[in-house]
Amino acid sequence: MATKVTSAVMRQGLRVLGVAIRTEKAVFSAAVLSSSLYGGMTVASAWALGWATENVVLPAFGQGDITAAALWTGVLLIVGTALLKAVGVAGRRILAGVLQYRMQARSRRDVTKQYLRLPLAWHHQHPTGQLLSNASADAEAAWAPLAPLPMAVGVVVMLFTAAVAMLITDPVLALVGFLIFPAIAVLNLVYQRKLSPLATHAQQLRAEVSEIAHESFDGALVVKTLGREDLETERFRRRAHELRDANIAVGRVRGLFDPMLEALPTLGVLIVLMVGAMRLSGGSINSGELVQVAYLFTLLSFPIRALGWVLAELPRSVVGWQRVQAVLEAKGSMEYGEAGLRGGAPAGLQVSGLSYAYGAAEVLHDVSFEVPAGRTVALVGPTGSGKSTLVQTLVRLVDPVKGEVLLDGVDLREIAYGGIPDMVALVPQQTFLFDDTVRGNITLGLEVSDEEVWAALRLAQADGFVAKLPSGLDTRVGERGTTLSGGQRQRVALARALVRRPRLLILDDATSSVDPQVEARILHGLRDALNVSEAESRPGEEGSTVVVVAYRLATISLADEVVYLDRGSVVDRGTHEELLERCPGYRNLVTAYEREEAERAAIAAEEEEVVA
Amino acid sequence: MSVVFQGAERSALATVRRGLSFTPEFRKGLVGTLVLAIVATIGKIIVPIAVQQTIDTGLKSGTPDLPYITRALVLCAAAVVITALCGYVMNVRLYKATESSLATLRVRGFRHVHDLSVLTQNSERRGALVSRVTNDIDQISNFMQWGGLMIIVACGQVLVATGLMFVYSWQLTLLVWICFIPLLVALPRFQRWLSSAYTTVRERTGDMLAAVSESVVGAAVIRAYGSERRTAERIDTAINANRSAQIRAQKIVGMVFPLTEIVAAVAIAGIVLLGVRLGVSGDISAGRLVAFLFLVTLFVSPLQIATEVLNEAQNAVAGWRRVLGVLDTPPDVADPGDEGVELPRGPISVAFEDVHFAYPDGAPVLHELSVAIPPRTRIAVVGETGSGKTTFAKLLTRLMDPVEGRVTVDGHDLRDVRFSSLRERIVMVPQDGFLFDGALADNIRFGKPSATDEEITTALTELGLADWLEGLPYGLATPVGQRGESLSAGERQLVALARAYLADPDLLLLDEATSAVDPATEVRLARALEGVTRGRTAISIAHRLSTAENADEVFVFDAGRLVQRGPHASLVAEPGVYADLHASWISSAHS
Numbered sequence A: 001m002a003t004k005v006t007s008a009v010m011r012q013g014l015r016v017l018g019v020a021i022r023t024e025k026a027v028f029s030a031a032v033l034s035s036s037l038y039g040g041m042t043v044a045s046a047w048a049l050g051w052a053t054e055n056v057v058l059p060a061f062g063q064g065d066i067t068a069a070a071l072w073t074g075v076l077l078i079v080g081t082a083l084l085k086a087v088g089v090a091g092r093r094i095l096a097g098v099l100q101y102r103m104q105a106r107s108r109r110d111v112t113k114q115y116l117r118l119p120l121a122w123h124h125q126h127p128t129g130q131l132l133s134n135a136s137a138d139a140e141a142a143w144a145p146l147a148p149l150p151m152a153v154g155v156v157v158m159l160f161t162a163a164v165a166m167l168i169t170d171p172v173l174a175l176v177g178f179l180i181f182p183a184i185a186v187l188n189l190v191y192q193r194k195l196s197p198l199a200t201h202a203q204q205l206r207a208e209v210s211e212i213a214h215e216s217f218d219g220a221l222v223v224k225t226l227g228r229e230d231l232e233t234e235r236f237r238r239r240a241h242e243l244r245d246a247n248i249a250v251g252r253v254r255g256l257f258d259p260m261l262e263a264l265p266t267l268g269v270l271i272v273l274m275v276g277a278m279r280l281s282g283g284s285i286n287s288g289e290l291v292q293v294a295y296l297f298t299l300l301s302f303p304i305r306a307l308g309w310v311l312a313e314l315p316r317s318v319v320g321w322q323r324v325q326a327v328l329e330a331k332g333s334m335e336y337g338e339a340g341l342r343g344g345a346p347a348g349l350q351v352s353g354l355s356y357a358y359g360a361a362e363v364l365h366d367v368s369f370e371v372p373a374g375r376t377v378a379l380v381g382p383t384g385s386g387k388s389t390l391v392q393t394l395v396r397l398v399d400p401v402k403g404e405v406l407l408d409g410v411d412l413r414e415i416a417y418g419g420i421p422d423m424v425a426l427v428p429q430q431t432f433l434f435d436d437t438v439r440g441n442i443t444l445g446l447e448v449s450d451e452e453v454w455a456a457l458r459l460a461q462a463d464g465f466v467a468k469l470p471s472g473l474d475t476r477v478g479e480r481g482t483t484l485s486g487g488q489r490q491r492v493a494l495a496r497a498l499v500r501r502p503r504l505l506i507l508d509d510a511t512s513s514v515d516p517q518v519e520a521r522i523l524h525g526l527r528d529a530l531n532v533s534e535a536e537s538r539p540g541e542e543g544s545t546v547v548v549v550a551y552r553l554a555t556i557s558l559a560d561e562v563v564y565l566d567r568g569s570v571v572d573r574g575t576h577e578e579l580l581e582r583c584p585g586y587r588n589l590v591t592a593y594e595r596e597e598a599e600r601a602a603i604a605a606e607e608e609e610v611v612a
Numbered sequence B: 001m002s003v004v005f006q007g008a009e010r011s012a013l014a015t016v017r018r019g020l021s022f023t024p025e026f027r028k029g030l031v032g033t034l035v036l037a038i039v040a041t042i043g044k045i046i047v048p049i050a051v052q053q054t055i056d057t058g059l060k061s062g063t064p065d066l067p068y069i070t071r072a073l074v075l076c077a078a079a080v081v082i083t084a085l086c087g088y089v090m091n092v093r094l095y096k097a098t099e100s101s102l103a104t105l106r107v108r109g110f111r112h113v114h115d116l117s118v119l120t121q122n123s124e125r126r127g128a129l130v131s132r133v134t135n136d137i138d139q140i141s142n143f144m145q146w147g148g149l150m151i152i153v154a155c156g157q158v159l160v161a162t163g164l165m166f167v168y169s170w171q172l173t174l175l176v177w178i179c180f181i182p183l184l185v186a187l188p189r190f191q192r193w194l195s196s197a198y199t200t201v202r203e204r205t206g207d208m209l210a211a212v213s214e215s216v217v218g219a220a221v222i223r224a225y226g227s228e229r230r231t232a233e234r235i236d237t238a239i240n241a242n243r244s245a246q247i248r249a250q251k252i253v254g255m256v257f258p259l260t261e262i263v264a265a266v267a268i269a270g271i272v273l274l275g276v277r278l279g280v281s282g283d284i285s286a287g288r289l290v291a292f293l294f295l296v297t298l299f300v301s302p303l304q305i306a307t308e309v310l311n312e313a314q315n316a317v318a319g320w321r322r323v324l325g326v327l328d329t330p331p332d333v334a335d336p337g338d339e340g341v342e343l344p345r346g347p348i349s350v351a352f353e354d355v356h357f358a359y360p361d362g363a364p365v366l367h368e369l370s371v372a373i374p375p376r377t378r379i380a381v382v383g384e385t386g387s388g389k390t391t392f393a394k395l396l397t398r399l400m401d402p403v404e405g406r407v408t409v410d411g412h413d414l415r416d417v418r419f420s421s422l423r424e425r426i427v428m429v430p431q432d433g434f435l436f437d438g439a440l441a442d443n444i445r446f447g448k449p450s451a452t453d454e455e456i457t458t459a460l461t462e463l464g465l466a467d468w469l470e471g472l473p474y475g476l477a478t479p480v481g482q483r484g485e486s487l488s489a490g491e492r493q494l495v496a497l498a499r500a501y502l503a504d505p506d507l508l509l510l511d512e513a514t515s516a517v518d519p520a521t522e523v524r525l526a527r528a529l530e531g532v533t534r535g536r537t538a539i540s541i542a543h544r545l546s547t548a549e550n551a552d553e554v555f556v557f558d559a560g561r562l563v564q565r566g567p568h569a570s571l572v573a574e575p576g577v578y579a580d581l582h583a584s585w586i587s588s589a590h591s
């Protein structure tokens, strides 16, 4: 990773700056113009002071009198240059900000657009924390050098003007400047070279400290229930102390170089005075010119550091930019076809030869089954057998590695962008609610009336508690829905799917946090709603094809067919009765409670016999 | 939002004083550091003095007095080197002192957050708690190392410059101050603008991060419901609002910053005007007048950065207030520590005596709960969602304290039992199987840090999970991902259960801990647990009533009351809440 100001990093860094300059040409030019004005006027103000000294102050002391014209010219020069300089400074600062923040915002928008565009498989491979810092810290770091950049350009102008001004004044004094200013620049470079790896290290540790705190507070309940506070504190302490040491290391370098960078120009002024005094005795310069050069040194000593600031930010900027770029250039975006699927009728689903892998680990092997339109299929299988993964392929959250998923005979990959969500709704196993109102969470921007929202809530058995919320549908649910209980969140998520009257409805263990009575009511409601399709189908009110991941017999009994999945393969499919008969794994799974009960009863009976 | 963390309404000074009382490392050697800082500041007036000496003494006679000038300048150079050295020593001391003390504060804050009760923790966003031990502390450290130092240096600089000016000419000193006073008066106002602008920036940044994080955390839902465009709009709005706020703040800084330059120029022009007049009447020498021009520049940089320094000071005080807000929030469910009782391991008996509970600002959730759980019993707790089961569990594990009444273990009030002892004896497995990012083995080992891989494998085997473990591609080394998200939901719960099992408590409490696990595995687990926890107490809260059928006793909760208790067989026989629950369970779980 780039942590040092090497020439390679410099080159890359300048390329990054080039990108910003090209993108925001107008702002950058205006900023540079302002900054040049500032640079020029800084030198001019020293010159004005020198002029005033030579033409106003010293004559006045020498002759005991001075013309009003000279006096007011001096005043005008001093105030005038200062006003122009102030305009330059204001312009430089404001425009540098505009430049930096615009670029940051642009990167952030691009990065998040990419997050929304990239397939879920890509998300699976990148930790959440990393993606968040790509959009925040990295986008910030990438464009951080833009803040001091205009000033640095202005400083270059300033140095150039100063060099010319000094040369005109006196070549020998100029020579002092030509020695001192490069020395400051070199010292600055050495400073930034020493500092930047240390600063990057500290930055890295700061991120790690924050990550530990985040994870630890996220898991606070686990830490508490197991009484592991000491262990966690120790973990945090180690990293916090590393951070402390890293910051002290940074402090040592800063502490050494900052005073040196202040002392060097001061020594420069002393040398100027010394040399100047000698030149004065030789009559090569006058006192006004001496004052002018000395004053110039005082004025230049601080801004010249801006060159170092840009350099200092470059390594961080390069790293940030590379990370942002990695997201922007990420391949594997989903390609969409042209096919549109119309009509409100339930959709038929066909899965054939489907395999899926997370990285190298294949978790679905050659899965095939179909769900005729209007039918309900239950996906049953042990924990970790791949059910949730399979349903993700059914709504094209991920594309299969091999095989295909057909909806009404059309491969999902052929369907136009936005086509699938229009007809398929998935209620995932892990409920996710947005920090929005209940209504917003259900409609997700879909144009539906409140009546329809309430109808969906009723079907999900959520109308009762939503009606009791302080502002009903307008109640905000908080970050990830924290203000609701697990079972309530699940029911809102269910309503979100139902309100869409999807042609294919997919439920992934969507009632696990709901108690059996409520679950029974949901299932009854669903059954009635679904039966509409068979009995009195009115246009727009046809039922759905349903795929449901379930363990409970009540849910399974809603299904026309069961697909039994184990370790990523379809072991058997058929009606519940058929599977019960011929598939031992399935039987074992769904009758677990009954068998358990039966065994208990048998044991109890035996015990009673023994007693009797 | 936060119902706690009060007591933060202290004055700035009191806040800083209290903050420093937490960081003794900082106060140690502070005086020495300050003295060094002041010496370092004196370095700033060397140039004006050198200029004055050169012009007034060295150049007085018309021809320069080179030996005198050389002597004076060498002396000045020596002073520059000495003050730079002081600067170096001062910096290093300051960094060491601040970083050490803030690291201590960070760790204390972290620990304190964990010591707070669950309810207190939940009253704040997680991100906000993280800020207390990261950004807020960084803000304090920025101030101590830069802003605070700047205040000292800047005040020193202005004072020393004024002193020297006064020696040279009181009239001109007065003039300079008259020029700068309006700026000084306006400073607090500028600072208020800036601080309100920065507050907006911070809020917008928070909104932006929240919006961005939804696009990542909610990726699956966004795709499944095709709401990419809507989400993108929300995010863009947040990003743009953040940008506008940043630019607005920058405008204020950009406008205020150069004002000082203008004032300084006016002051300099005034010095020339008045100085020449004074010079003519012989009240001031030329060198002193020129030195004044240099001295005025010493006023510029302190005033230029003053608004930002003041703003940083305000931020630091606010940061300190927030950190203290956490540290001063008493852990309302506190560990009695060494004064507490240490309970010997072994069979455990628990009792609720007239327990009432209500969440802060909430209606009562548990009423008059009195129940005793003898040692070695297996209890099932059932009831509708919201009936108070989890609340019961949290009281039993002392995640919360009852509002009235008491909970006892082996006859001791829970509040008197040391946490170390309590957490060893009673462990709860919550429904959400939170895992730490790392290997499977490390997560299970969290239950018993000294456990070897063999012990972990044995534990999984005892729980009947050996097959599952074998099926995992990397076995115990399988990475679980952030929050365990690379495992399936059911697998996460298995790991959480194994973790608690390895901790080997006398009372194991499962709160819907296997809700996402398949029935066969669940039954196998229940059986395994029954076998291995024989002689211990096991309490399980579950919607699947199979657990209840196997329990020694069933507790039935309804609307915050324990309405029925007894063995399954007798409860099903009598009409009531349990019989109803059971009926719907039977119809859902049986063919």
Ligand SMILES: Nc1ncnc2c1ncn2[C@@H]1O[C@H](COP(=O)(O)OP(=O)(O)O)[C@@H](O)[C@H]1O
Pocket (backbone or CB within 6 Å): A124, A358, A363, A381, A382, A383, A384, A385, A386, A387, A388, A389, A390, B485, B486, B487, B488, B489, B490, B491
């Ligand atoms: N994001 C992921 N990264 C890597 N492996 C995963 C991920 N999600 C699930 N898996 C693995 O894939 C397998 C199937 O998981 P899943 O489909 O969630 O199972 P189910 O829903 O049937 O319980 C499990 O072994 C699990 O560990």
Ligand SMILES: Nc1ncnc2c1ncn2[C@@H]1O[C@H](COP(=O)(O)OP(=O)(O)O)[C@@H](O)[C@H]1O
Pocket (backbone or CB within 6 Å): A485, B359, B360, B362, B365, B383, B384, B385, B386, B387, B388, B389, B390, B391, B392
């Ligand atoms: N943190 C909380 N703040 C306020 N009220 C809560 C909180 N947690 C739970 N409750 C309320 O307390 C009641 C009981 O909740 P809980 O014990 O979680 O029920 P159960 O576990 O039986 O589903 C519910 O009405 C719930 O809304």
Ligand SMILES: [Mg+2]
Pocket (backbone or CB within 6 Å): A387, A388, A389, A429, A509, B488, B489, B490
């Ligand atoms: Mg699953």
Ligand SMILES: [Mg+2]
Pocket (backbone or CB within 6 Å): B389, B390, B391
């Ligand atoms: Mg609960």
